[in-house]
Amino acid sequence: MLIVMAGLPGTGKSTIARRLACELPAVLLDKDSIRAAIFPPSEIEYSVQQDDLCMRVVLLVAQDILRRNLRKHIVVDGRPFSRRYQVMECAKVAHGLGVPLSLIHCVCSDETVRRRLESDTLGGSHVAANRDYALYQSLKAHFEPIALEHLIVNTDEDVEACVGLCLDYLRSVQQATTSGT
Numbered sequence: 001m002l003i004v005m006a007g008l009p010g011t012g013k014s015t016i017a018r019r020l021a022c023e024l025p026a027v028l029l030d031k032d033s034i035r036a037a038i039f040p041p042s043e044i045e046y047s048v049q050q051d052d053l054c055m056r057v058v059l060l061v062a063q064d065i066l067r068r069n070l071r072k073h074i075v076v077d078g079r080p081f082s083r084r085y086q087v088m089e090c091a092k093v094a095h096g097l098g099v100p101l102s103l104i105h106c107v108c109s110d111e112t113v114r115r116r117l118e119s120d121t122l123g124g125s126h127v128a129a130n131r132d133y134a135l136y137q138s139l140k141a142h143f144e145p146i147a148l149e150h151l152i153v154n155t156d157e158d159v160e161a162c163v164g165l166c167l168d169y170l171r172s173v174q175q176a177t178t179s180g181t
Contacts, residue, residue: 001073001074001099001100001101001102001170001173001174001177002062002066002074002076002090002093002094002097002099002100002101002102003020003026003073003074003075003076003102003104003170004076004081004087004090004101004102004103004104005017005075005076005077005104005106006079006080006081006082006087006103006104006105006106006146006150007080007081007105007106007107008080008082008107008113008136008139008140008143009080009113009117009131009132009135009136009139010108010112010113010114010116010117010120010131010133010136011106011107011108011113011155012106012108012116012153012155012159012162013077013078013106014030014077014078015155015159016104016106016153016155016159016162016163016166017030017075017077019159019163020075020163020166020167020170021075023163023167024073024075024167024170025073026072026073026074026075027062027065027072027073027074027075028075028077029058029061029062029074029075029076029077030058030077030078031051031054031055031058031076031077031078031079032054032078033078034054034057034058034061034078035050035051035054038054038057046130051079054078055079055086055089056089058076058078059076059089059090059093062074062076062093063093063096063097066097066099067097070097070098070099073170076090080139080143081103081146082139082142082143082144083144084144084147087103087146087147087148090103091148100173100174100176100177101148102150102151102169102170102173103146103148103149103150103151104150104151104153104166104169105146105150105151105152105153106153106155107152107153107154107155108154108155108156109156110136112155112156113133113136114133114136117131117132117133117136118133151165151166151169153165153166
């Protein structure tokens with residue numbers, strides 16, 4: 001299964017993604033970590049072009065892993081998936097491999113986002129240096145609705161409850177796929 005974490009910066013995608021990767025278990029592929037690994041710090045730019053390139057690398061790695069073992073789960077993290085074409089690239093990869101695509105859209109209140117982003121900035125706990133409240137607001141203003149079936153998780157709720165909701169959703173997708181519906 002290809003599991004894609006969607007949502008604006010600070011909405012809890014990475015927290016949920018890490019937990020899902022442990023619980024399933026699954027391979028976690030994070031665009032921001034891959035960017036940091038393939039670009040020297042002086043060449044990192046947070047442009048759409050560089051984001052797209054890094055996501056192509058993520059999806060190529062996911063394809064390679066899934067081709068070798070279709071029973072694996074891959075969790076893709078690190079991008080808001082705020083544009084339709086970004087979601088459709090993931091759908092195309094899943095379809096080409098014959099594996100289900102599960103989209104999990106993390107949302108929460110603006111105040112929670114502000115608090116999380118400020119905490120990340122102060123603690124230096126996130127690899128992407130461009131994450132701030134201004135980026136969140138800009139992406140939010142231009143976020144295109146996700147047209148494919150997906151789960152919306154309000155991460156203002158307890159993390160355990162959010163992870164449980166996600167696991168239930170993933171089980172239902174897997175069950176629907178194996179039963180052919």
